[in-house]
Amino acid sequence: MDVSDRTKRRLEQLQAAVExxxxxxxxxxxxxxxxxxxxYDSKEAFVASFRDEREPDDWNGLSEEERDAFFSGxxxxxxxxxxxxxxxxxxx
Numbered sequence: 001m002d003v004s005d006r007t008k009r010r011l012e013q014l015q016a017a018v019e020x021x022x023x024x025x026x027x028x029x030x031x032x033x034x035x036x037x038x039x040y041d042s043k044e045a046f047v048a049s050f051r052d053e054r055e056p057d058d059w060n061g062l063s064e065e066e067r068d069a070f071f072s073g074x075x076x077x078x079x080x081x082x083x084x085x086x087x088x089x090x091x092x
Contacts, residue, residue, distance in 0.1 A: 006064045 003011075011028055018026045039046045062070075 004064060006068065 011031060014031055015026055015028055018031065
């Protein structure tokens with residue numbers, strides 16, 4: 001099955017997160033099996049998501065490379081920052 005480079009990267013990130021959380025090796029096939037199993041249980045909502053007329057999002061018109069470039073500078077620091085802390089930084 002062919003998937004986009006972005007999907008491959010996301011699958012690899014999920015794989016790493018699951019392996020870290022469970023302290024065991026997990027194959028990409030296991031990940032896909034679990035994802036399909038979970039979405040299959042709510043297949044009506046999943047199918048409806050393809051029919052929904054939604055407002056265009058801010059990412060329309062951007063290539064995967066442009067999206068990746070935008071997110072390349074973001075990271076999870078491991079520290080949760082609340083709204084109050086953000087307000088203090090911005091408005092003081």
